[in-house]
Amino acid sequence: MNKLVLNTEGDRHIVATRHFRASPESVYRAHLEPDLIQKWMLGPDGWSMPVCVNDPRPGGRFRYEWTHAKHGGFHITGEFVELVPFRRIVHVERMHLPDPTPDNHVVTTFEKDGAGTLMALCMTLQDAASRAAMLATGMEHGMDDSYARLDALG
Amino acid sequence: MQNLDAAFSAMADPTRRAILARLATGEATVMELAKPFEMTQPAVSRHLKVLEGAGLILRRVEGTKRPCRLAPAAISEIDRWLDVLRQALAGNYDRLDDVLATMEPRDGKAAG
Numbered sequence: 001m002n003k004l005v006l007n008t009e010g011d012r013h014i015v016a017t018r019h020f021r022a023s024p025e026s027v028y029r030a031h032l033e034p035d036l037i038q039k040w041m042l043g044p045d046g047w048s049m050p051v052c053v054n055d056p057r058p059g060g061r062f063r064y065e066w067t068h069a070k071h072g073g074f075h076i077t078g079e080f081v082e083l084v085p086f087r088r089i090v091h092v093e094r095m096h097l098p099d100p101t102p103d104n105h106v107v108t109t110f111e112k113d114g115a116g117t118l119m120a121l122c123m124t125l126q127d128a129a130s131r132a133a134m135l136a137t138g139m140e141h142g143m144d145d146s147y148a149r150l151d152a153l154g
Numbered sequence: 155m156q157n158l159d160a161a162f163s164a165m166a167d168p169t170r171r172a173i174l175a176r177l178a179t180g181e182a183t184v185m186e187l188a189k190p191f192e193m194t195q196p197a198v199s200r201h202l203k204v205l206e207g208a209g210l211i212l213r214r215v216e217g218t219k220r221p222c223r224l225a226p227a228a229i230s231e232i233d234r235w236l237d238v239l240r241q242a243l244a245g246n247y248d249r250l251d252d253v254l255a256t257m258e259p260r261d262g263k264a265a266g
Contacts, residue, residue: 004247006240014239018247022254030253040249043242132175135235136168 011128016121024110024117028086031108032056037064046070056080062091074098086110101137102130164208165231169193170201174210174228181223 006016020027030036034052042049047068054062060080067073077100078093089108094100105124110117125131164170173187188198202222205211210228213220 002247002251004240004244006236006243008236014236016243020247020251020254022258026254026257027250030250030257036253036257039253041246042249044245127179129175129179132178132232132235133172135232135239136171136175 008131012125012131014123014125014131018119018121019113019116020119021116023086024112025086027117027119028089028110031089032083042066051075054080056083058082062093095134095137097137101134102126104134164204164210167201167204170205173198173201173205174224174231177211177222177224177228178232181221183219183221187222 002019002021004016004018006014009015030040032054034054037054038049038052041064043066047066049064049066051063051065053064054060056062058080061077062080063075063077065073065075075096076093077096078091080089080091082088082090087110090106092103092105094103102125107122107124109120111120112118125134165174169191172191176182176187176190184195184198184202187202188195191198202211202213205228206213206222208227210225210231211222212225213222
């Protein structure tokens with residue numbers, strides 16, 4: 001199955017795994033090439049990514065901007081730490097809302113798995129409060145409209 | 155959770171979610187909570203009252219202070235935030251499947 005598995009681990013981590021029916025090379029490239037990233041890294045319905053700039057080498061920076069007709073927009077900035085072609089990407093990122101959220105340290109690995117690829121993602125936040133804050137922040141951007149609807153009623 | 159509607163309304167406010175995030179690291183007093191949010195203590199107290207009424211925090215008396223901590227119901231709310239992230243990423247990776255299919259035409263052969 002190609003289903004995403006995502007859970008917290010300890011106080012500071014969020015880990016995820018997902019199988020893809022494509023080679024590690026393709027999955028790796030789709031995480032780094034802006035014209036590919038802009039097709040899939042969009043989050044909930046209604047969001048698009050008009051700006052996707054990156055410099056994929058150790059120390060290189062990136063900036064991804066999202067926009068939504070109703071919810072406005074926000075962006076992420078980050079730096080690449082380590083790149084092992086087709087196997088591993090390490091980067092640090094934070095959201096700007098516009099104040100920056102705590103740094104999220106992300107390790108993504110791509111491993112051959114049968115005819116496809118097993119991708120594993122490990123996010124590490126500074127502490128439990130930062131992790132809770134990052135998760136809560138997701139609510140701000142239309143990821144969960146139920147809160148907004150209840151708020152309007154209240 | 156005693157009152158789900160009250161909890162959802164309480165969580166609809168970003169400041170209140172930030173307060174819960176801070177309490178995820180441990181107990182805090184009103185003064186400790188007011189500082190990072192650059193809010194007056196009465197303003198923080200009003201938020202705490204809403205959170206307490208919704209069953210999301212518990213408070214105890216310690217001299218003149220009333221330190222707050224997360225109630226079990228709030229911990230399950232934080233799990234709900236995790237569900238939101240899971241849904242967002244699941245949507246991303248479903249789209250990535252389509253992108254990958256255009257990168258690697260499979261000629262009808264089964265893969266994965």
